[in-house]
Amino acid sequence: MVFQEHQIRDKILIEYKYTMGGQSKFFIELMNNKKILGTKCRKCKKVWLPPRINCSECYEDTDWIELPHTGTIQVSTIVWYGAAAFIQNVPYGCAFIKLDKADTAMFQGVFSENLVPSKLKKGQRVKAVFKKKENREGKMTDFFFVPEDEWERWINKPEYEGGD
């Protein structure tokens, strides 16, 4: 930011933590076992990802369900412009991905050796790539997606691995 002499400057730094309660299982299974878990409504059987502990439609409980690591891009974008909070990532691709068996799409980064819109088209098949176990910390940054035809090459890189 540009400051003038008379302007009062401020910077706020506060630590937070977010207790995930019942949702913690998603992050624990991601970190320990490279599993991507969704939740399935006991009543309407809708499969939610990101997982909801209760079905937003039926307002009933859900059960955990393991989802495959493959899915389809619903909509994507490639970002070429940054603000301070995310400029270090630019350029990057990201998309809403509907995993096979899921009914809702999850937002996640899509990496590609050739970052062009045609690689991230609607309907493009993608597959999850994970960080190596020692680098996984139970966060969404533990994995990302790549176009299915690039998957073998990505998981052969020293810092990444595929799921089971």
Next chain:
Amino acid sequence: MDKVGIVGYYQVKPGLDIMMSPYEMIFEAVRGALDYADLKRKDLTTVISATNDYYDGKTISNCFKVEAGGAYMKDESKVEMDGAHAAMYGLFRILSGNHKLAMIYGISTPSCYQYESVRVLENDPTFDRPINLLNSYTSGGMQMRAYMKAFGISEEDIAKVAVYNLKNAAKNPLALPEAKKADITIDEVLKSDILSTPLRELMYPMKCDGATAMILAPERQALKITDNPVWIIGVGNVNETYYLGDRDLSVSLSMEMAAGKAYEMAGIKDPKSEIDVAEVFGHTACEDLIIAEAAGLTDKGKGISMVDRGNLNPSGGTMAGYTPCANGLTRIVEAAKQLRNEAEGHQINGAKMAIATGQVGFCAQNNVIYVLERGGN
């Protein structure tokens, strides 16, 4: 619903950095609205503001604004974010029968904080924020791509909407000076920088400092204040799921439902023919179309026809200057100006019925719509 009248308003002229304190801006807006309606601070019975704690760098962001906003020793409350939602809160207070004059204002000064960075804090901190890829550019880019794909719309079409808005801004005396582009071409828009494919810089409104105020009164009171109030005859508000992956981004289901409620309340059977002018709050040139379509003003995918007709956002909409927390309120005020024949330089002739919309969240998660009718002669 009993009629509630819009009896006064004022917009502070927006600027990229207007070098006024927020308190000066609020005073100018609130005092300006009171003067317009020939009212005094003592006449106000309630004051509702729209601000954002993170934008203001403090929690309970209304507590310092009480005095500047004319709320000192009065009934006062705040809505987080958009002024159109504060207007709804004010409307409910009037309809409760307990208040006879409500001041509504919205203000933010993005020259003082990094707007795009703060918007990242809107992200859910567990799934979306850690990967740090979802922001106002990406949501706008993906929404535009989804819309283009669903309805066979081209980048040129969206550029045409941007050109239309920026040219309208040139006719609006209260538009951001930098947004007034009377000679802009589709080609220039298509050659502007890519923010997030396919969204380009000139399809994305400039963020600027601004404040807007509006006064509401119950029917009887409104007619004592002015011979030609603007009546709020319908309102609808629907919120949808936070996760964008649950939604079809090419449409706005929440606006569709909100509009249905508002039109039913207002007795509007065919919005396409009955609504003369619309001021909609879109976060991008593309979102203007999605919202106008969801509000039933055209068929889905045909929003561009409103640009040809010229009755969508005659003020230039948010492309004429995006003033966070004031945007939705400015849309209501601009629509009211059309109905009072006061839209200097951008008046739609003979406008009798209008809609105005507000929103909050990525890809307009929460939508509110007002149906406004010209009162008096």
